[in-house]
Amino acid sequence: MEDQFIKAAGLIGDATRAAIMWTLLDGRAFTATELSIAANTSPQNISMHLAKLLEANLLCVEKQGRHKYYRFSSREVAYVVEAMANLIPKPEIFSQKKNENYPPVKYCRTCYDHLAGKIGVALADSLLKQKIIIENGNTFEISTEGEKWFSDFGINLEEAQKQKRIFLKPCLDWSERRYHISGSIGTLLLNKMLEQDWIRRTANSRAIIITGKGEKEMLKSFKIVV
Amino acid sequence: MEDQFIKAAGLIGDATRAAIMWTLLDGRAFTATELSIAANTSPQNISMHLAKLLEANLLCVEKQGRHKYYRFSSREVAYVVEAMANLIPKPEIFSQKKNENYPPVKYCRTCYDHLAGKIGVALADSLLKQKIIIENGNTFEISTEGEKWFSDFGINLEEAQKQKRIFLKPCLDWSERRYHISGSIGTLLLNKMLEQDWIRRTANSRAIIITGKGEKEMLKSFKIVV
DNA sequence: AGAATACTTCATTCTATATTTAACTATGAA
DNA sequence: TTCATAGTTAAATATAGAATGAAGTATTCT
Structure with a gap:
């Protein structure tokens, strides 16, 4: 139980993966390349991170030709990201x-x-x-x-x-x-x-x-x- | 905005700090020593991590004699931890x-x-x-x-x-x-x-x-x- | 007063893992 | 059928920052 929690926290905790989650928060599905641009890193690196997020079932993919579209795997994942976004003081x-x-x-x-x-x-x-x-x-x-x-x-x-x-x-x-x-x-x-x-x-x-x-x-x- | 999100995610993302958050989820305030036992690490280390969580306003402290009681600083923080805990599949x-x-x-x-x-x-x-x-x-x-x-x-x-x-x-x-x-x-x-x-x-x-x-x-x- | 407990600080060491380099597959376009 | 694009895999490298060790302060207990 606890170790699973720590694992999940660690997955979202990395800067690049957090940038991925942040980007996906608006609900659209993004391709690996788009996410690499959004997270400001290389395609190989994003690929590695996406693999980890998939493995942990935080994201899911849909293949369309040579593109792969990534999105949150469930509402629960979006809730976590939303809750985190709410820690940020609002600009009013x-x-x-x-x-x-x-x-x-x-x-x-x-x-x-x-x-x-x-x-x-x-x-x-x-x-x-x-x-x-x-x-x-x-x-x-x-x-x-x-x-x-x-x-x-x-x-x-x-x-x-x-x-x-x-x-x-x-x-x-x-x-x-x-x-x-x-x-x-x-x-x-x-x-x-x-x-x-x-x-x-x-x-x-x-x-x-x-x-x-x-x-x-x-x-x-x-x-x-x- | 985005960098603040990444910072928050990173703070909770570390294994030791995640263990702290997990422990605090039950709503009670814990002392530094208690948390170091719960997180299975040294007092110095927990002290360092608690300082970071305080600095980021995720926790707050109350001093009572030589003890310091730590708890979530706000409901919003608890929500994040709760949302994360909900990613864990339930044992039914x-x-x-x-x-x-x-x-x-x-x-x-x-x-x-x-x-x-x-x-x-x-x-x-x-x-x-x-x-x-x-x-x-x-x-x-x-x-x-x-x-x-x-x-x-x-x-x-x-x-x-x-x-x-x-x-x-x-x-x-x-x-x-x-x-x-x-x-x-x-x-x-x-x-x-x-x-x-x-x-x-x-x-x-x-x-x-x-x-x-x-x-x-x-x-x-x-x-x-x- | 002296000893024990609770906690912190800082300088040093260490290590997990993110990133890079390089080589590869698959699909679509020219 | 060749080139470009999208994405992956694997081994090598780099580094942030977590943990440790040593030494400190503050509080309580006897």
Whole structure:
């Protein structure tokens, strides 16, 4: 028990491997080469480290042609990295601005592969309030009206249900400490919003930005003032 | 941002320091010597490592005579260690037993310094159900009837309120993924139950066991079947 | 006061393992 | 079919930083 804990801690503890984990935190899958660039080291070295992380089951790979895509093997791994990221004192981006003007872009984070942060939580709240999803014990379920809503939003629920991974699941966000939506539905919502340019990923950070269009549309669809 | 993350990961990543964190996970404060025994290394070495953990604000100390008591500096630190502990595959203690007989002791864990695990969650549920505590946004509050209940249970609320630390706060348990009670009230409840021999700490593990007396009393006070 | 305990500091030694160098396989592009 | 790209493996090297040894301070016990 203890030795397994120490082993896991040591695996994440190395600087290069920590850089890998940090990069993977935004939920996307990265190739070995991309990770070597992100971690600022050689391909051979990254390959060695990835092998160790795979061996320990912290990551998993998917081969596509000559590329290999690495991602967290489980939600639990992402939690560890998130919890660690939360040790870092927050920069308080908003408090710097003293005037009432909304900043042009606002930040949220992607947690593993679904929306988290303030937006993710507000989104979950809104869907619950509108009875599009309903809480049932420990899980979220989609109501009959909700099914129509998702279809209007351009999300094919049948398709989502076919996927192996959990369909709809509350997931705790570390910064807000409240549940937001994860599972395949969470990913689909995130992708749809990216597709429609409501939100954009940033190049080298885990933050995503909300566009002007997104601001308007979110107010309209979710009654969220971002 | 990234370098701070890597630094934090590296701090926990060393074997000796990981052993320290693992030991501290049960919420008690330990002296340097105790930690050196737990981590199986020399006092000088543990001193060096503790200095690093202090410097990085992961731990804090309290001096009492010639002893120094070390503990996690914040809840966030405990979360990291808990999340890591959750990477370890669970032994499935119950599934080994095929018959319907309850095992003589049942395990729960102490999270930082309050009750967690199945018991902690069930306890929180029960207190909520009995309206002893009530949910209010993100916090728990004690109702008027609740005040009487706590006093009957032998917990002095005035005393608890005097303490600096947060009085009553929901805290997410990693294994159950539901809120249980933390804060000074959580600690007081835990201590009271230890005192009355409802539960006992085990020597070298983070598990605590429920006594026969505890089983009966919990059913009576909290309507929990353990 | 003197001895024992708890803990720290610093200079030195040591060692685990990260990185590099070099050579290799597999896939895709020209 | 040749070249370039993506990734791996293995042996050699380098080095950060963990552990040790020796000597110190502060506190408590008798």
